[in-house]
Amino acid sequence: MQTERLAQFSKFGKKIICIARNYLDHAKELGNAVPSEPVFFLKPTTAYLQPGAGAIKIPPGCSNLHFEVELGVVIGKPGSNIPESTALDFVGGYTLAIDMTARDLQEKAKKKGHPWSIAKGFDTSCPVGHFIAKDVIKDPSNVHLWLRVNEESQLRQDGNTSDMIFKIPTIISYISSFMTLEEGDLILTGTPSGVGPVKSGDVITAGLAELAEIKVPVE
Ligand SMILES: O=C([O-])CC(=O)C(=O)O
Ligand SMILES: [Mg+2]
Known part of the structure; x- marks a missing residue:
């Protein structure tokens, strides 16, 4: 059954x-230009940190590790050259994801024109929640995304898709x-401000x- 596999x-x-840079306020807070077409990068699948599977591990040389809460879209069937009009048919479900980012290593790479692979793709850089069936989120373009650090009363990220x-x-x-796109691919849709x-x-x-909540320690 597809849902079980997904x-x-x-x-x-x-x-x-x-x-990247899919929310105006976030592009601004890091001083980045607002893109005129989507900008994307890849993380390896070894970046996954399963729910409850332990801690985010700070990568070597990083002294500024950032969180970025994001809505994850799980692809349900393969497709290429998909028109916008049928694109939602390719969504199999959703998840909550955190795009952990070694911000200092990313800044260094940006300055040199180097790729972001280490800054974004180190082991444990993609903590995820459980799979959320597609019909549970009726309108994925109106979902509250939030993130808290420790027991702080103020949310650090408090956005909406x-x-x-x-x-x-x-x-x-x-x-x-x-x-x-293949069945089981995950698309992280970008982070709101507050990283x-x-x-x-x-x-x-x-x-x-x-709909989903994850608690992940940093080590
Ligand atoms: O590192 C960044 O700011 C780009 C990115 O992943 C995002 O906007 O979600
Ligand atoms: Mg991100």
Whole structure:
């Protein structure tokens, strides 16, 4: 049964494709230009940190590790050159994901024009929640995304997918014009503002409205 197979998306290891700068406030907070078409990068599947599977491990040489809470879209069937009009048919479900980023290593790479592979793709850089069946999220372009550090009363990230610059159909259509999407691929749709650093001993709690919540320690 497809739902059972998709529920294992983070174990059968397909692509993790991440959209960058998809929220105006986040592009601004890091001083980045607002993109005129989607910008994306990849994480290896070894970046997955399964729910409850332990801690985020700070990569070597990183002293500024940032969290980025994001809505993850799990692809349900293969496709390439997918038109926007049918793109949502390729969505198999959703998940909550954190795009952990070694911000200092990313800044260094940006300055040199180097790829972001280490900054974004180190082991444990993609903590995920459980699979959320497609019909549970009726409107993926209106979902509350939030993130808290430790027991702080103030949320660090408190956004809504309604603020995405490029919506899910555009993202799927654009990616699939270059790369065939496969069942079990995960697309991270970008982070809202409020990204910031965590250190060893912190605990990140993040959620998608009341639909999903994950608690991940940093080590
Ligand atoms: O590192 C960044 O700011 C790009 C990114 O992943 C995002 O916007 O979600
Ligand atoms: Mg991100």
